[in-house]
Amino acid sequence: MGKKPASGDTLYLGIDGGGTKCRAVLVNESNQVLGVGNGGPSNPYHGVTRALESIVNATDHALRNAGLSAADKSRVVAGLGLAGVNLPSLFQIVNQWDHPFKAQYLTTDLHIACIAAHEQDNGAVIVSGTGSCGFAHVNGKSLTLGAHGFPCGDVGSGAWMGLECVKAVLLDSDELGPKTGLTELVAEQLQARGIMIVERLNGAKSSDYAKLAPLVFAAAEEGDEVALSIVHTGADYLTQVARKLWELQPPRMAMLGGVSSRIVDWMDKDIATRMSDPLNQPEFGAVHFARSRFMAEASVATS
Amino acid sequence: MGKKPASGDTLYLGIDGGGTKCRAVLVNESNQVLGVGNGGPSNPYHGVTRALESIVNATDHALRNAGLSAADKSRVVAGLGLAGVNLPSLFQIVNQWDHPFKAQYLTTDLHIACIAAHEQDNGAVIVSGTGSCGFAHVNGKSLTLGAHGFPCGDVGSGAWMGLECVKAVLLDSDELGPKTGLTELVAEQLQARGIMIVERLNGAKSSDYAKLAPLVFAAAEEGDEVALSIVHTGADYLTQVARKLWELQPPRMAMLGGVSSRIVDWMDKDIATRMSDPLNQPEFGAVHFARSRFMAEASVATS
Incomplete structure (x- = not known):
């Protein structure tokens, strides 16, 4: 899939990780899709080790799909949007793991899904999949409803x-x-x-x-x-x-x-009837999130 | 507690094992209480290994309480009334484990509780503790209601x-x-x-x-x-x-x-207003159950 990037290019990876599965997309600096991959359940609430394994599996899958090798993870700027990391303790664990990437930026699955669905920072999403929740991000303010997990919440999931x-x-x-x-x-x-x-x-x-x-x-x-x-x-x-x-x-x-x-x-x-179709898959929101964070840090470092 | 039994006597042990804790009572051939003990959670639905450990801990506790040692388990005819063994697969696992007793007789926590509550085989009980269920045993026929476990059932628990x-x-x-x-x-x-x-x-x-x-x-x-x-x-x-x-x-x-x-x-x-007070603690129902099964087998063996 796609053409092989030059060996020095930065790669951007978007991960959408939920209770059932994990999707990865790998793009180059020009936002061209190089490869896609899948992994297993990746909600750390149901097991941190398993979630991290799923993320690595999905990444390796996407790298292979792009004609690259697992070693290329060191060139990857990864955006992770994960279910479960709305819990501060889980956010901290996943944010601090000994990851194999060049850089890792972590947020919730809701946040990246919202960015992707609207191709902009402002918007709202309602998720009804394995779990359920609502999320809105408007002018820098976020509101999360539900996302309480099974069996305490997730009504309508x-x-x-x-x-x-x-x-x-x-x-x-x-x-x-x-x-x-x-x-x-x-x-x-x-x-x-x-x-x-x-x-x-x-x-x-x-x-x-x-x-x-x-x-x-x-x-x-x-x-x-x-x-x-x-x-x-x-x-x-x-x-x-x-x-x-x-x-x-x-x-x-x-x-x-x-x-x-x-x-x-x-x-x-x-x-x-007021619902709009999502414009893009959540994993592309994770790419957008990773790229903007990485760029912002790079511009701070060079200014 | 009680007097030390002669070293050849058979000891009867009753275990009442539930989701939160496990109670043991040790009696001699004349049904005199020699010792009592406690252990941790012992519903095998929530973990077979932990349940069996809790049972052994409660037994050792009761043996020490009676002035005996853990080695005396080989003299013990044990009656186990456990939550969770209404599931055939769990019944089979616990019924076939490499137990340390002279003999082991397994049934549900409901069955031994019912025997103990009424000091007879016929009766009915409604349990509302960590879990909930109903059980009746009348003229050889049993009916269990609920006992579906958390989070699928156990309404009123x-x-x-x-x-x-x-x-x-x-x-x-x-x-x-x-x-x-x-x-x-x-x-x-x-x-x-x-x-x-x-x-x-x-x-x-x-x-x-x-x-x-x-x-x-x-x-x-x-x-x-x-x-x-x-x-x-x-x-x-x-x-x-x-x-x-x-x-x-x-x-x-x-x-x-x-x-x-x-x-x-x-x-x-x-x-x-039609509820009667339970006459005895469930673990004594387990003793009754173990004794009657052991005696029945002994009489078959010698007839």
Whole structure:
């Protein structure tokens, strides 16, 4: 992919790291894409070591894709946008690790997604993927809503929908909750019923629960009352998040994440219709973030 | 404690193992208590190795308390009533471990609690401690309700109350949910607000969430609407569980667990007033269970 850069050029890497996977894009000084890569889960909240491994894997993948080698990491100015680093302690750990890059600039996945979605610093995004949250950045001020993680928050996310689905199916199996079509859908997907569902989910991560979210949408579309209640609760929460972000008067708002294209249809119409399409993938926001920080530092150093 | 048994006597050990702690009682062939002991968390769902360590620690504690040594474990017929072994795979692992006892008999914490509470095989119990569930054993038939674990189930338990409390406080901190007095109570107990609560609870276990349950009762008693809603939801679920267990016509029903004495006051009056006091501690049910199984095997062997 792309042409091989001269060996002295600085390379810019953008990393978008979430609970399920990690995306990397490598560009040259002229912002041409040289290579792309993927890695595993990279939310340090669910394991710092695993997250850092995923980031390195995705980087090496992108370098190979560009016809470069892992050793070229020392030429890379990396922008990392990671879920979980809204927590100060995790920010500090990842910001201070013994990284293999020429330079590393760390911020949240929300921040880089917002920059990328609007191709400018000002804007707002609502994420509904494995987790959920809202973020706005307007004239230097930021507001984050949610981003509380699983199982304490993330209403309207895939993991939250999956957990609510399992709760409802278990109540149904005890005949202590309403009958729901989710029972058969979960039985088919997990090959388990009742207490065996709990066994199947022993040690399950948020990304495992998120795999059940499509079942909830499917059942809701068939009119299943339990599924409808889950979808409406999630969508209403995201509507509330959007209303609160609009109070800051961002120029644009976009929805991101694997669940967003489905849940937006259940949100209040006045909010859903005001959503703009994201202009670019989050990893390009990470490139933009890394480049502007690196340039700013370089200009300070030479002034 | 008690007199030292002759060195050839069989000792009976009862273990009641839950998500927070593990209790052991050691008796002689005449059912006299020789010693008692405690250990750490022993629900294998949250870690088999730790659970087995806790069981051994509690046993050694009870042996020392009886003036015996750890080596005397080889004289011990152990009855283990453990949370989590309602899952077949966990039952199998714990049932087949290389245990240090003369003999080991495994069943659920619910089963031994029920035997102990009623000093007979027939009866029903509702547990509201770190987790929650219902169990009835009537004329050889058993019914278990709930016992689905955290975070998929356990409505009306301490861990569930703590999680619902955190969810409500986080919504309040984002101004996306009703104001609640729980916010100040949690801030005081965890020394954290907003996103810092999530940080404080990074890696928290069900037993950590359960420590927040007293705050919910305190706020509910002050009339806090959010806390009242949590307590009512939990109590209504346990009321439903009790009604379903009464359909099996057990001779007695008792409530067990650290949260039960508080939540019973919020359950439907007709159900709350039918509860009997438990006659004995669960670990004595484990002794009864181990003794009857051991005797039955011995009588088969000699007949």
